[in-house]
Amino acid sequence: MKKELTRPQYLDLYFYMRLNRAVEDMMVKLFRQNKIVGGLYSSLGQEAISVGTAYALEKKDWLAPMIRNIGALLVKGVLPRDIFMQHMAKYDSPTKGKDGTSHFGDLDNLHIVSPISMLGDLIPVMTGVAMAGRYLGQKIVAMTWIGDGGSSTGVFHEGLNFAAVQRAPFVLILENNLWAYSTPVRKQVPLENLADRAKAYGIQSYIVDGNDVVAMYSTAKQAVERARAGEGPILIEAKTFRRMGHAQHDPAEYVPKEMRAYWEARDPIALYEKFLTGEKLLDAKGRKEIEEKINALLAKERDFAENSPMPPPELAETGVYCTGDDCHKIRAKWERPVAEVTPPRSRVEAVWTVPGFGSGKGSGGARAPIHFGDTPPVEHTIGNEAKSTNGRKPAAKVAPKKTVKPGAASASRKARR
């Protein structure tokens, strides 16, 4: 780990990782007491990823968590009581007891989009959020997470390609924890580094030790700033390990013992404590204070959650379908004049001008001839078109301006025979 943050920032990262773990430990107890009604997933050993990446976002930025990103929710400002109540399906929970896991968001204040269970679907959704922010002149970045398994879905590829083509200010964190349910990563993707998937879309990527919270934070910070500056989407692969089964029902006996032992010895919180102690940023007293703060907070939050009632039965038939403004209002926060960003002023000129199937811009930046089967050939002027290359390598040097007449090439070939 490299030293590059301020002391309060280092301690914040520690606090949130410990809080993330403590919230999940408490939920395991509530689960065993039959108080949790939904599925319970664990991010044990992956806390550095959720915390480090979400900590790189600004307040105005947007995120959408997946099942193992409770740490990101905490960093963004969600109260532990809301996470407890969601899992206990209580009336005071963000979804009023209609969901038993973490399918909730906060569009108005915290800028959190609810998770979508269909793996990969958050990628196009968050690309849309990123594009909307750009359209409204908000300079925001959108972030979401995906697993190694989720990175093999069709929508992962469609979504990332779309984000790349739109140069959306979007950062995708790929948590490669080596397992998708009971399938090891090697059995579902033939790549050593899943970050290589970025190459297919022409976007930048990073590979990071997912158990090193400082590395996670500083890489995510760089990616977020690059995306904000208009460099387009960025993919970060975090190498880590899923220490528990897929969910509470899964004892994960299929995981080799040596593999588990290797990763248990690389616990992200233990590694970070070692770093903080070595750098004299934390001592036994400071650690005890943080522990006490977390214990007191969680006891209060758990009591609140336990005292919240279950929803009344009548609630089941309400709020199933959106009924318009009395359900929820979505209003754009215009930061540029509305007339500027709506038609006719926002009309986009077509890139292609095809006079009688003429020519268009080739991927090398130059104008490329098009051959449309039996369409009569058109004369093409070869000359100075390779000037605008959009930052790409210019097309191969072309001969000085000259006109190619259709059939001229075949005529000279005939002459040579």
Ligand SMILES: Cc1ncc(C[n+]2csc(CCOP(=O)(O)OP(=O)(O)O)c2C)c(N)n1
């Ligand atoms: C499109 C889709 N296919 C299958 C599932 C069922 N499913 C839920 S989680 C999961 C495994 C996900 O593994 P990975 O993406 O590696 O994430 P991890 O659980 O390791 O965090 C599967 C197959 C789903 N939710 N969505």
Ligand SMILES: [Mg+2]
């Ligand atoms: Mg996985």
